[in-house]
Amino acid sequence: MTADPGTAGLDAVLGDILAAARASTDRGRVADYIPELAGVDPGQFGLSVALADGSQHSVGDADVPFSIQSVSKVFALAIALGRLGDRLWARVGREPSGLAFNSILQLEHEQGIPRNPFINAGAIVVTDAALAGHAPREYLGELLRFIRAAAEDDDIHINDAVARSETETGHRNFALAHYMRAHGNLDNPPELTLGAYFHQCAVEMTCAQLARAGRFLMGAPGMPRLVSADRVRRINALMLTCGHYDGSGDFAFRVGLPGKSGVGGGILVIAPGRASVAVWSPGLNAQGNSKLGTEAVEMLARRMGWSVFG
Amino acid sequence: MTADPGTAGLDAVLGDILAAARASTDRGRVADYIPELAGVDPGQFGLSVALADGSQHSVGDADVPFSIQSVSKVFALAIALGRLGDRLWARVGREPSGLAFNSILQLEHEQGIPRNPFINAGAIVVTDAALAGHAPREYLGELLRFIRAAAEDDDIHINDAVARSETETGHRNFALAHYMRAHGNLDNPPELTLGAYFHQCAVEMTCAQLARAGRFLMGAPGMPRLVSADRVRRINALMLTCGHYDGSGDFAFRVGLPGKSGVGGGILVIAPGRASVAVWSPGLNAQGNSKLGTEAVEMLARRMGWSVFG
Amino acid sequence: MTADPGTAGLDAVLGDILAAARASTDRGRVADYIPELAGVDPGQFGLSVALADGSQHSVGDADVPFSIQSVSKVFALAIALGRLGDRLWARVGREPSGLAFNSILQLEHEQGIPRNPFINAGAIVVTDAALAGHAPREYLGELLRFIRAAAEDDDIHINDAVARSETETGHRNFALAHYMRAHGNLDNPPELTLGAYFHQCAVEMTCAQLARAGRFLMGAPGMPRLVSADRVRRINALMLTCGHYDGSGDFAFRVGLPGKSGVGGGILVIAPGRASVAVWSPGLNAQGNSKLGTEAVEMLARRMGWSVFG
Amino acid sequence: MTADPGTAGLDAVLGDILAAARASTDRGRVADYIPELAGVDPGQFGLSVALADGSQHSVGDADVPFSIQSVSKVFALAIALGRLGDRLWARVGREPSGLAFNSILQLEHEQGIPRNPFINAGAIVVTDAALAGHAPREYLGELLRFIRAAAEDDDIHINDAVARSETETGHRNFALAHYMRAHGNLDNPPELTLGAYFHQCAVEMTCAQLARAGRFLMGAPGMPRLVSADRVRRINALMLTCGHYDGSGDFAFRVGLPGKSGVGGGILVIAPGRASVAVWSPGLNAQGNSKLGTEAVEMLARRMGWSVFG
Structure with a gap:
């Protein structure tokens, strides 16, 4: 299939997101309740996007493994x-x-x-x-x-x-x-x-691996078919309403896409029919979700017009 | 613009939904805490769909005014x-x-x-x-x-x-x-x-009026433009995560579309880019949302493939 | 009847309590949610004890009327x-x-x-x-x-x-x-x-008036008999378990007597069979009960051996 | 020392209480969450009173050991x-x-x-x-x-x-x-x-043993002195305000004495200066406290005039 027309400027957008992440001075706080996570370098940031056309686009530390935790x-x-x-x-x-x-x-x-x-x-x-x-x-x-x-x-x-x-x-x-x-x-x-x-x-994965692993939730042709289309929709619905704990409503409001975060700083985000996205930055916001990761997918969704809400 | 290809079988689907509603034996319970609402005939059912192509399709009691309440x-x-x-x-x-x-x-x-x-x-x-x-x-x-x-x-x-x-x-x-x-x-x-x-x-409206009134949330060309595109997305996000009280998660799981219900039995549902839907049936389910209304839009979304979740 | 032997040193005890109250540097905080109460001088302190023998002993501002509020x-x-x-x-x-x-x-x-x-x-x-x-x-x-x-x-x-x-x-x-x-x-x-x-x-009362008004809860001969003996016991029980809001357990622990406080800084305390006590000081502690008042009746109960708990 | 004059009719009162307990048709429900407790015969009832004069008075199954649990x-x-x-x-x-x-x-x-x-x-x-x-x-x-x-x-x-x-x-x-x-x-x-x-x-004890074990909380001369007088008062205060879980207020209202119940059906009750009382009947009321046991000590306190509240 041909690429979704909306994915043309993706690489430029990813570049801007990486630049913004690197320039960020407030990176949130790394989870400290598990000693093994507390030692992670908070300066890291990775982002990877697997598109419905089969291509994959990554920036930053997208090949560094991290603990996916609740993802x-x-x-x-x-x-x-x-x-x-x-x-x-x-x-x-x-x-x-x-x-x-x-x-x-x-x-x-x-x-x-x-x-x-x-x-x-x-x-x-x-x-x-x-x-x-x-x-x-x-x-x-x-x-x-x-x-x-x-x-x-x-x-x-x-x-x-x-x-x-x-x-x-x-x-x-x-x-x-x-x-x-x-x-x-x-x-x-x-x-x-x-x-x-x-x-x-x-489980440890890189952003690149996690973005590919999320493709079965895209509901797009050619993607791994591990669960039924009905179940894909329902899992996405649960990710949107419940995927960010007590920050789920805010994530839906700002990003407009189903996502599931982990305390290791990773987030898996699905743009139905379009993309599977993995982002990772270890510092967390007040709700326990990756601070730069949330900001990154917010920018990505807005710039690409990927919100499920129009 | 031309009709969304997915809307071809809409009238047949609406016919099936109406038949199912009429055949239903469990219509839920009409709200009784306001005397004026308690007297409404629970046998009524209306459904109206305003499409992105400007057409409107209605069945049942779509021209009977009802109290929109929380909608x-x-x-x-x-x-x-x-x-x-x-x-x-x-x-x-x-x-x-x-x-x-x-x-x-x-x-x-x-x-x-x-x-x-x-x-x-x-x-x-x-x-x-x-x-x-x-x-x-x-x-x-x-x-x-x-x-x-x-x-x-x-x-x-x-x-x-x-x-x-x-x-x-x-x-x-x-x-x-x-x-x-x-x-x-x-x-x-x-x-x-x-x-x-x-x-x-x-405020009292018919399903036909309410479906038209919801078009500004479709985010489609040619529709009334009463708020910015950004705000449309955000209102839709809030409707999806919070629009059905403590049944919001279940509505997202089953229907997969932003919606707002009222205790009068009406529900406004938005299929972003595609349709604005109003359904009305006075009997409520345990969460206080229209029972047949919820079932109707669940069938509509599934048959038309309108879920935002793929 | 003759005085309870335990009341012999009462006047000396009251003098000590007054001296301690006057020397106190932390008087709590006057309630400010009602303008009329907010203006009360926090330096005031009154205490009055009506004994089973019919005598009454007072110190400090025991004749200044205050708002009894929840008392x-x-x-x-x-x-x-x-x-x-x-x-x-x-x-x-x-x-x-x-x-x-x-x-x-x-x-x-x-x-x-x-x-x-x-x-x-x-x-x-x-x-x-x-x-x-x-x-x-x-x-x-x-x-x-x-x-x-x-x-x-x-x-x-x-x-x-x-x-x-x-x-x-x-x-x-x-x-x-x-x-x-x-x-x-x-x-x-x-x-x-x-x-x-x-x-x-x-209602506004002085400590002297309030202590007399509480005598019907003493359950002692010669006192005003406004409710039955059974009811006296039950009202006292409720005062002990519930009379100080979320500080009731602490009051029972420290003072060991039934009491009811008011946000105006007054407390009515009953020593069953022995005394009815009213204390007033406008500054409140964290639980909303008179700070000096609580300290005063704690000292009074301990020095006089009036705790109901032995 | 001589007997408290209020204890003269004690044996008659105990006889009446035993008769009432034996005649009771609603004995509550034996705790079933621990298999060893679930098998206890619900028909049993024991009561023992240790007085300040050193005498002890018992009726019913006062020598049958039971699991004291939360006592x-x-x-x-x-x-x-x-x-x-x-x-x-x-x-x-x-x-x-x-x-x-x-x-x-x-x-x-x-x-x-x-x-x-x-x-x-x-x-x-x-x-x-x-x-x-x-x-x-x-x-x-x-x-x-x-x-x-x-x-x-x-x-x-x-x-x-x-x-x-x-x-x-x-x-x-x-x-x-x-x-x-x-x-x-x-x-x-x-x-x-x-x-x-x-x-x-x-720990397993009989009513006779438990009543004697509670004497250190009586605060009376001649009783075992295991903790200071101040601490005795405070433990009694806690028993009165918190000793019966969410039924503490009701116990204080009805009985007017400090007490601590256990899910095995036992209750230890202290009449400060007068008596230490143990009652046991395995069936529990809705708050998880012995049903007949509560009724028994309510009758005992009323008939003997032992309430701390006058």
């Missing part, structure tokens, strides 16, 4: 939906939470059913469901196979040191898991589900 | 943004609330700043801001002029009996208004702002 | 219980709220039933119930008659300017009242109940 | 205060929670500081503090020594099967502990503190 929740959701189908929705909701990413408040009000699959509690349930009787090792193998197939790249791995680090410091996630177990919404012992969850979050 | 919040937001610009966002947020439409909980946690302009508290602040020193009568005049210009139809009015009825029974809205006034986030006395607010909610 | 809730509760008996408990609970005095959160969770009669929402319901079909003027007449009979002093009045001031600025109380009305837990229009409530709060 | 929190608090003194209050509050006994809501609002030492979260912190660097085995040894000294009875033990059972099903307590650890308010690993906590809850 992994998108792949886990795809796998869990593949295994359970709509039965998954009996265990996790589809509404924005209106609360911080690791809040436990809502769980008490709603009897252990997390609001959506992208807050921590919801993602833990998704991983628990995706385990579906298999050992964590098998699930993690499937997760890596899924991501590698999506990216068409086998050089994607889990950083065990990061996973171990989260296991040691993840008391809030243990609290969430035990709490849901107390409400009967966790099939496996908390330490088993969280073992899988922490390793899932510790 | 009016979209027009009020456009007016308030026109008056205040981005200063409005100092007084109201842009995040989904994660709570019921008339909840007062969030206000206490966040010092009188409502989460978004489409929950009741937020809409009351928007109306208060839109008053901007003018008398309610002047504001309501401007609101009607805006809606009439958008619909290119002067036969659109406010039902005073409905407005009065809300004034008498609207204790929860009075509670919200006094609460925000206590936090300094209401410029006018509660009874004045609420007087304007209740009248704004009492 | 009035004790008298209103006695009147409402006299009118409705235990039916009152269908409309208001008997549990500490665990929240600030004017919180609206709990009302949403518990469908408009306030937690106890001493938080604002509960006191508004109590006044609403005490009205019992009568005009505010009649209720306020009964309230004054009750207080005057308890104090055996007719020179006790309502300060209309204070009442008007509260009416104008009491948006939070209007929010609470409308909210409860929306839940069906207010018999009268909010402005009528609040009119009575604001006047009730505006 | 143990009183002894743990005494030990922790002995070790840390007032520094303990930096880690746990002194206010009623206004929420259910195992709520996690409040912790989120207040950054991991539990409201009081008698809700589960607070008691876990108290045990964590009481460990103070020692192994759980040592702490549990000290706890048993304290209780045995208080009761002057060495035949008091921990039921390991009950402790193990709680460890296996205590997911909510694990959630609370991890949550507080995440906020830095737990010195030890959650499994270590909870190991001690679950064993502490599994």
Whole structure:
């Protein structure tokens, strides 16, 4: 197919974005609750765009691996939906939470059913469901196979040191898991589900890899077809309404595209029918999403006219 | 311009939707908290679609006027943004609330700043801001002029009996208004702002009128241009993330389009670049949104391939 | 009867308390949300003790009238219980709220039933119930008659300017009242109940008068007998568990006696069988209770061995 | 010393209470979340009163051992205060929670500081503090020594099967502990503190033993003196305001005495200066406190005139 006419000036736009990122004096704050993440150089910035025409355009540190953290929740959701189908929705909701990413408040009000699959509690349930009787090792193998197939790249791995680090410091996630177990919404012992969850979050990818891995959500011909078109739309809808925790509304307002952020500073953004975008900059804003990354995709969407909202 | 190729089968789709609506045995529950609304015949169903090519397609009771109620919040937001610009966002947020439409909980946690302009508290602040020193009568005049210009139809009015009825029974809205006034986030006395607010909610329109009135949000050439393209995108983003109260995530998941519902059973839905849709059926689902209306636009979006998510 | 042996050193203790109060450099902060209260001289301090033997001992500004504010809730509760008996408990609970005095959160969770009669929402319901079909003027007449009979002093009045001031600025109380009305837990229009409530709060008394007025809660022979012994015990229990808003536990821990504070800086404290104590100092602590007043009754209870807890 | 004149009719009152308990048809519901407790015969009822004159009066199944569960929190608090003194209050509050006994809501609002030492979260912190660097085995040894000294009875033990059972099903307590650890308010690993906590809850005592063990809180001459008089008053104050979870206000209202209940159906009640009372009946009311036990001590306090409130 021919390139979307709207992609003509892409390289110039990417150049401007990189220049703006490099000139930025306020880069946000690197997450410090996991020692392995706290040591990352905040000066890095990478951006990669995989277009519907099959081309890929990257700038900056797009080939530096980083910890994708919560961006992994998108792949886990795809796998869990593949295994359970709509039965998954009996265990996790589809509404924005209106609360911080690791809040436990809502769980008490709603009897252990997390609001959506992208807050921590919801993602833990998704991983628990995706385990579906298999050992964590098998699930993690499937997760890596899924991501590698999506990216068409086998050089994607889990950083065990990061996973171990989260296991040691993840008391809030243990609290969430035990709490849901107390409400009967966790099939496996908390330490088993969280073992899988922490390793899932510790997948490392470059922007270039992540942009390619997101192509199955573009809903465009020629892209890897890992889930049905219906499911693509629904995952995108959830990313738009819930993908940035309590900053989801603001991201939709400013960027106008489905996206999922991770505390490692990465964001996967989908321009349906047009592009899969990965951006990475380690410093976070007040909502826990990459500060320069958000600004970069805001500029990208505006300059390219990619907002889904007209 | 020529019709979007995707609109070819529209009339057949509308026919199927009408047949399904007529055959439905569970029509939800008509709102009963306002006497004037409680008396509406629940058997009614109307749907109207205004396309980017300028054509309009309607079925069912598309010419029966109904109380648009909270759908009016979209027009009020456009007016308030026109008056205040981005200063409005100092007084109201842009995040989904994660709570019921008339909840007062969030206000206490966040010092009188409502989460978004489409929950009741937020809409009351928007109306208060839109008053901007003018008398309610002047504001309501401007609101009607805006809606009439958008619909290119002067036969659109406010039902005073409905407005009065809300004034008498609207204790929860009075509670919200006094609460925000206590936090300094209401410029006018509660009874004045609420007087304007209740009248704004009492605007009556038909589906055909409402679909035309929504065209300014399509972002398509030839449509009424009442606000800037940037603002169109942002209003659509807010409708998608916050337009259906605590059912917004589910609406995005199922329909994939920005929409704003009202307790009178109407919903305005925008397919960016393609169509403005109004549907009406008085019975509501558990989240307070039109039950058949939601089902109708879900079928419409799926059959026409209009989801913004691919 | 002879004096309680424990009251021998009372005058010396009162002298020490007065000296400590006069020497205090941190007097808390005078309430500023009602203009009439904001202007009160923070340097004042009064304390009066009415003993079971009929004697009364006072120090400092014990004859300066002040606005009793929420201390009035004790008298209103006695009147409402006299009118409705235990039916009152269908409309208001008997549990500490665990929240600030004017919180609206709990009302949403518990469908408009306030937690106890001493938080604002509960006191508004109590006044609403005490009205019992009568005009505010009649209720306020009964309230004054009750207080005057308890104090055996007719020179006790309502300060209309204070009442008007509260009416104008009491948006939070209007929010609470409308909210409860929306839940069906207010018999009268909010402005009528609040009119009575604001006047009730505006009763002015001296420490000497207030200490005498509290004697009916001492449960000792020879004291005014305005309610039954059973009811005395129950009102005292509510004062101990709920009388100081979110500082009730701390007051019980430090003082060990039932008490009810007001935002005007007054506190009524009951030592069952022994004494009725009124203290006043306008500066408030972080929980909204008189700072020096709390310290004074803490010293008084400890030195006199009056704690109910042994 | 001679008997308090108010204790003359005690035996007759106890006989009436036993008769009423035996005649009761609604005995509440035995806790079923711990298998070992679920199997207890709900028909049992025991009551024992240790008076200030040194005599002890018992009826019913006062010599049948039961699991004291949360009643143990009183002894743990005494030990922790002995070790840390007032520094303990930096880690746990002194206010009623206004929420259910195992709520996690409040912790989120207040950054991991539990409201009081008698809700589960607070008691876990108290045990964590009481460990103070020692192994759980040592702490549990000290706890048993304290209780045995208080009761002057060495035949008091921990039921390991009950402790193990709680460890296996205590997911909510694990959630609370991890949550507080995440906020830095737990010195030890959650499994270590909870190991001690679950064993502490599994202490088994008879009513006769428990009534004697509570005598150190009577504040009367001749009673075991295990903590200072000041501390006795403060522990009693906390029992009165917080000892029955979200039913504390109601217990104070009806009984008028400090008390601490356990989910095993036991309640320890203190009549300062007069008596230490233990009652046991396994069936619980809606607030999770012994139903017949509450009714029994209500009758006892009223008939004996023991309310602290006059």
